[in-house]
Amino acid sequence: MRDGKPIITVEQVRKSWGAFTALKDVSITFREGEVVCIIGPSGSGKSTLLRTINRLEKQDTGRIVVDGIELDNDLKHIDAVRAEVGMVFQSFNLFSHKTVLDNITLAPRRVRKWSKEKATQVAFELLERVGLSAHAHKYPAQLSGGQQQRVAIARALAMQPKIMLFDEPTSALDPEMVNEVLLVMRDLAKSGMTMLVVTHEMGFAREVADRVIFFDHGNIVEESDNPQQFFSNPSHPRAQAFLSQIKHAS
Amino acid sequence: MLNKLKDRDSLILVGSVFCLALILWLLALPLSWVPAPIGPAAHQFADAAITTIELTIWSGILGILLGVVAAIGKLSPIPPVRWIADLYVWVIRGTPLLLQILFFYGLSNTAPQLQAPEFWIGVIALSLNVGAYNAEVIRAGINAVARGQVEAARSLGLNSMYTFWDVVLPQAVRISLPPLANNLVALLKDSSLAYTIGVVELTMIYTRVQAESFQPVPVSITTGLVYLVLTTTFTQFASALERKLATGKR
Ligand SMILES: Nc1ncnc2c1ncn2[C@@H]1O[C@H](COP(=O)(O)OP(=O)(O)O)[C@@H](O)[C@H]1O
Ligand SMILES: [Mg+2]
Numbered sequence: 001m002r003d004g005k006p007i008i009t010v011e012q013v014r015k016s017w018g019a020f021t022a023l024k025d026v027s028i029t030f031r032e033g034e035v036v037c038i039i040g041p042s043g044s045g046k047s048t049l050l051r052t053i054n055r056l057e058k059q060d061t062g063r064i065v066v067d068g069i070e071l072d073n074d075l076k077h078i079d080a081v082r083a084e085v086g087m088v089f090q091s092f093n094l095f096s097h098k099t100v101l102d103n104i105t106l107a108p109r110r111v112r113k114w115s116k117e118k119a120t121q122v123a124f125e126l127l128e129r130v131g132l133s134a135h136a137h138k139y140p141a142q143l144s145g146g147q148q149q150r151v152a153i154a155r156a157l158a159m160q161p162k163i164m165l166f167d168e169p170t171s172a173l174d175p176e177m178v179n180e181v182l183l184v185m186r187d188l189a190k191s192g193m194t195m196l197v198v199t200h201e202m203g204f205a206r207e208v209a210d211r212v213i214f215f216d217h218g219n220i221v222e223e224s225d226n227p228q229q230f231f232s233n234p235s236h237p238r239a240q241a242f243l244s245q246i247k248h249a250s
Numbered sequence: 251m252l253n254k255l256k257d258r259d260s261l262i263l264v265g266s267v268f269c270l271a272l273i274l275w276l277l278a279l280p281l282s283w284v285p286a287p288i289g290p291a292a293h294q295f296a297d298a299a300i301t302t303i304e305l306t307i308w309s310g311i312l313g314i315l316l317g318v319v320a321a322i323g324k325l326s327p328i329p330p331v332r333w334i335a336d337l338y339v340w341v342i343r344g345t346p347l348l349l350q351i352l353f354f355y356g357l358s359n360t361a362p363q364l365q366a367p368e369f370w371i372g373v374i375a376l377s378l379n380v381g382a383y384n385a386e387v388i389r390a391g392i393n394a395v396a397r398g399q400v401e402a403a404r405s406l407g408l409n410s411m412y413t414f415w416d417v418v419l420p421q422a423v424r425i426s427l428p429p430l431a432n433n434l435v436a437l438l439k440d441s442s443l444a445y446t447i448g449v450v451e452l453t454m455i456y457t458r459v460q461a462e463s464f465q466p467v468p469v470s471i472t473t474g475l476v477y478l479v480l481t482t483t484f485t486q487f488a489s490a491l492e493r494k495l496a497t498g499k500r
Contacts, residue, residue: 056401075409083407093402097420097495106416107406152402159406 004032007194008053013062015048022048024218025062027208030046030163035195037205037227040215041242046198049215050165053196054085067162079129083111086156090168094140094155100127101136104155112159119158126154130184150184159189164188166197200246206231214239262490270483274300277476287463288472291455298455299476305372305441305451306484310434312377317384317430324389333378335385338339342382345481348443355447372444380437384430392418424495432486435481442477453475 008030013159030036038046055071055078064071066081066215073126080188095103103121104126114122127133130150140148149169156164166185170178182204189195189208199205205212205227213231214222216238224230234240270294277299281292288295323335354375358364366374395418403413423430442453456473460466 054405056405079407079409082405085405087402087405089398089402093396093398095399095402095417095421097424107403107408110412110416111407156406166334 004034004194006030007067008196009031009063009065010049010053010240013049013052013059013064015045015052015057015059022218023059023249026218026220027062028197028213028220028223031052032162032194032195033192034210035189035193035197035208036213037201037209038196038198038213038215039205039242044215044219046215047167048218050087050167050196050198053163053165054087056084056087072197079111083159085163085165086159086161087165088149088152088156088167088169090172092140092152092172094138094148094152099137099139100132100143100151103140103151104158107155108158122158123154126157127151129157129187130154131180144177145173146180149173149177149181153181153184155186163194163196166195166199168198168200170199170201202231202243202246203239214242216242251324259490259494262486263494266487266490270303270480270487271495273479273483274303275281281472284472287459287465292461294455294459295472295476296450298450298452299480301369301449302438302441302451302477303480305369305376305444306434308373309376309437309441311382312373313380313384313433313437314430316377316381317388320381320385321388321392322414324385325392331399337381342379343386347375347379347440348446350379351443362425362473368444368448371447372441372449376437376441376444379440380433383433383436384426385476387426387429387433388422391422391424394425395421427488427492431485431492434488435484438481438484439477 005027010026010028012025012027013023014021014025024045026045026049038049040046052059053066053071065086069077069081069084071077071081094100095106098106101120101123104116105116106121108119108122109116122137124133127136127149130148130153132147132154135143135147135151135171140151143151153164153169160162169185170181173181178201184200185195185197185204185210197205197209208227209227212224212227213220214224214230214234214236216236222230222234222236222239224234230239234243273298278292279324281295282289284292303308320338323331324339326332326335334397345465351372354371355368358366363430399421400413400457403417408416441451444451445454445457452473456469462470463469
């Protein structure tokens with residue numbers, strides 16, 4: 001996967017809130033079909049990086065190109081990038097007033113202009129894939145956290161994105177529900193999807209990641225093409241300290 | 251369990267509409283059994299109750315539309331739009347409703363092109379009035395919609411218009427429903443002021459019957475009881491609707 005062609009280019013991206021700088025001139029390229037796990041302490045800028053890639057945050061300076069589309073101030077470019085990039089949030093963010101099915105079909109119908117029949121058919125295929133076809137007509141509040149997150153993944157996939165962003169998708173879950181979500185993500189990784197995953201699930205990262213990026217204070221301080229080696233023997237002292245903390249916690 | 255509850259609410263919803271129709275249709279019957287001065291005026295009371303309800307429903311619907319438009323105006327990024335919306339709400343909420351009704355009545359008499367039946371002048375004044383109060387309520391509801399809901403919608407590629415109509419507004423209305431229902435019941439009572447411009451609604455009948463009979467106490471009690479029956483039916487309808495829309499709320 002490492003030799004796929006570049007699909008996301010981030011060049012010298014900086015993002016500040018007031019005097020606080022969350023991203024300090026970050027540059028990185030992601031390749032097609034690659035699964036990249038992003039780890040690092042809380043507040044180090046991991047979410048901010050993901051959120052600039054689909055313009056939920058606008059960078060102050062620097063350039064971001066996604067699948068050949070430059071993320072400038074052109075609303076058409078922004079909408080086009082968002083349609084190519086799916087995002088899964090820590091807190092699921094399912095539309096609470098819509099059923100599972102309506103959550104999944106809304107964007108394909110509105111943005112891709114699919115017929116109701118086509119959108120529904122695709123939704124059921126995806127629900128099958130995440131193991132939730134029996135829950136299509138329920139409301140999010142009637143589902144467990146793990147089920148909600150699987151619906152959120154199905155909802156993002158319904159747009160047939162080229163890239164999926166995951167921002168700590170299992171951090172808000174009770175421990176017994178983490179695996180059902182990781183299982184879906186593992187499947188997705190095997191299917192060749194380009195994935196950027198902010199996570200503290202070391203087992204998942206070891207098994208699935210092609211590359212691991214370690215963030216600290218708004219910088220990428222370590223990057224490794226060999227997750228096994230990174231997790232057993234990180235070179236940067238901050239990464240060493242962080243990993244030993246995580247290992248102790250779990 | 252949940253389904254049963256939902257069904258009971260649907261029953262109350264349909265039931266209260268049905269009740270309202272039945273009450274309006276059959277009101278004359280029980281009233282005609284009451285001794286004079288009520289009995290002989292039974293049909294006048296019944297017809298006037300229908301007018302009161304018509305005033306309320308028309309003004310209620312237009313008032314919701316105005317409220318949504320004014321709320322969007324108040325949140326608009328375009329300053330002049332915001333100013334107009336603010337001005338509207340400020341003027342309406344800062345002056346007496348009676349004066350507003352008299353103003354539109356007076357206005358319609360200034361030119362033949364502006365002539366309109368009293369009923370519709372009443373509807374215009376009442377809907378502008380309730381619309382201003384609804385605007386505040388809906389604006390607060392829009393602001394109360396969780397940020398993650400908007401981010402999820404945008405990340406799926408939905409543009410700002412779809413995000414507003416499909417995600418924000420339905421949730422804002424659900425959040426605003428209890429205060430909107432209060433406004434509707436207040437509107438039903440406020441519609442009594444339309445008697446001052448000659449609309450033959452309940453309060454007008456009160457003035458007529460008591461002037462003929464010189465018995466203000468029994469006539470006002472009867473009028474009050476009819477209002478109570480109507481407001482109670484509205485309240486029941488509103489709370490059933492609220493519970494029904496609450497399905498799926500976290
Ligand atoms: N909207 C915002 N306003 C102000 N500060 C923010 C905002 N979003 C993030 N930050 C700050 O930016 C820093 C990086 O945040 P984030 O990217 O969410 O970190 P991470 O995901 O690595 O925990 C944090 O210190 C956070 O407080
Ligand atoms: Mg984060």
